[in-house]
Amino acid sequence: MAPGFAQTDHYPTRAIKLYVGFAPGGATDQLARLYATRLTERLGQPVVVENRPGSGGNVAVQQLAQASPDGYSLVMAANYVAINAALKRNVYNWERDLAPIALIASTPNLLVVPANSSFKTIDDIARAGRKPDAQVTFGSPGMGSSVHLSGELFKLTAASPGLTHVPYKGISPAELDLVAGTIDLMFGSISTAVPLVESGKLRAIAVTGTQRLKALPNVPTLDELGMKGFNVEATYMVIAPAKTPAPIVQKLSAEIAEVSRQPEVQRAIENLYAQPLTGGPAQTRTFLKTEEAKWAELVKASGLKID
Missing domain, CATH: 3.40.190.10 (Periplasmic binding protein-like II)
Known part of the structure; x- marks a missing residue:
């Protein structure tokens, strides 16, 4: 096993950092802290949230892409990973540099x-x-x-x-x-x-979604107001660096899935006006590919360019 890699049979043996690419207080940060608390209980080691804001979340993801693939650096990310790929703003290649772990929620x-x-x-x-x-x-x-x-x-x-x-x-x-x-x-x-x-x-x-919010039932969707097909949602996920050992990816995915099944966690997600999601590495990777293709089509059709 390469130096610095975790002994997967005993993983984790020290604190895990869960980076958030935005300032404290938003949905990404709140979800990260919710899961960090629960994963700390399950894994027996601290999962520590660190905010690394900047570049629409990309500062944290870029740092992750360069981190040691040992399971001790993760990011609570969202579909900006795929959106920025479509906009050609990423300095990393998510398919090459990242290992999707699990889907968390959408809103x-x-x-x-x-x-x-x-x-x-x-x-x-x-x-x-x-x-x-x-x-x-x-x-x-x-x-x-x-x-x-x-x-x-x-x-x-x-x-x-x-x-x-x-x-x-x-x-x-x-x-x-x-x-x-x-x-x-x-x-x-x-x-x-x-x-x-x-x-x-x-x-x-x-x-911006396809349904009105239970919390604000009198507020219509953009689709209802004449912008047919308008549907933009934030979808949250946990990712790791590429080449993270498969047993660690599988363990993290399984532990996150167990946390996601907890009724109190589902209630906490719903209290953020979000929908709980489940899905492991394969489903998360498929989602990112689909999302990148969706926004790439819009970029091509509209000529949208982001400096």
Whole structure:
């Protein structure tokens, strides 16, 4: 066995780092901390969450791709891994450099504006974005995130070239600026946007998924509002470096699956307004391939380019 590799029969023998590519507070961070606590109990070694925000989650994934493939470095990632591949923004090749472990959950995004915004409907936003001097800003936790791509797809579908993307290093700082009115709108993360809507700080206009939210039953989907087929969701997963020994990948996948089956974990995921998912390495890899192909088709059709 190569130096530095875990003795798989006794894995793990020390702390495992679970990186998050965004600032604390968002859905990715909350899911990472939920699973870290449960996996610590099951594995008998600490699973420690470390936030490494930047580049729409890619800072953490790039660091993972360069880490030792010994099972002690993981990332709670999302479909930005595949989206950024379609946008040709990744400095890594996910198929070559990463080992998918397990699917965790999925959730749509929520189009929200400040509570005192003049925007009441998607038509209000679309018209404002078509004005010659339009300066309508939408925030996100980083380029290539589902929050960002929801905005880009809306911009394309609504033919509103005046919508301008403003990236942040996490959902929380973006939401702070949105509540303050520094930016105009956001296709926010459900887990943090819904409480802000319920508290009266934001107004919800539409859901990016295929179904209305139980928490906000009066808020329609974009598909209902005329943007037929509009469906953008964030899908969360755990990944490891490529060449992580198969027994470790299998052990991690099995332990994560056991955590995902726990009723209290499923309730916690649902409390984030997300849908629990199951699926091991093969299913996660298939999902990433499908997601990359989906967004590559959009990039080709629209000519979308991200600097």
